[in-house]
Amino acid sequence: MKKALIIDLDNTIFPVPQIGDALFAPLFELIEQEGSHAGELDKIKDEVMRRPFQQVAKEHQFSESLTRKCVEVLKELTYNGPIEPFEDFALVRHLPCDKFLVTTGFPKMQQSKVDRLALAPDFKEIHIIDPSTTNKVKKDVFADIVQRHGYAKEAVLVIGDDLQSEIKAAQELGIDAVWYDKYGRYEDKPSVRKISDYKELIQILTSL
8 A cells, every 4th residue: 555645636536527617607708708819719618627727828829918817817716616526536535545635726716626625634735836926846746745754756656637747747756656537538558557436546556
């Protein structure tokens, strides 16, 4: 059994599309009105629910003005409605090891999700990385967690849905990672274990 799990939030603990239309309504309205971007709006909406906004804005060639206006909207967005975690996440909650939540996004928004999901009791630490105010990335936070708590890298496992974010960060640090692809959106990669249900995570942990 690993001593510590480092877990992503969006699309790893709960599905963002469950709340995305309501949460991002002001943002989507602004993008549609402004129109100063490249790419189809439906694709932009889908990616906003799965990746950091700054990356989406850059790849879809948002104008500087639109990007700035979007960031101002996103800084103030919170979600106060009901949120249900993935049903199988209950298995993770009961694992007898230290758990750390590390998420990237706008602090008010991410904290509102954490609060609505009642996640605080489940985690030893919760880290929200705000890319608009810091140059730190998940790799830096992962390394800091390992160092401060004196974990051997072999005793830590990272779980997330984004190959280019938390999975890449873990691999660069030499930490084991599990890629959570709940709905089978992506093709398997030989370089990383992929699961679609946390039952598979339990099997992995008990076989290590």
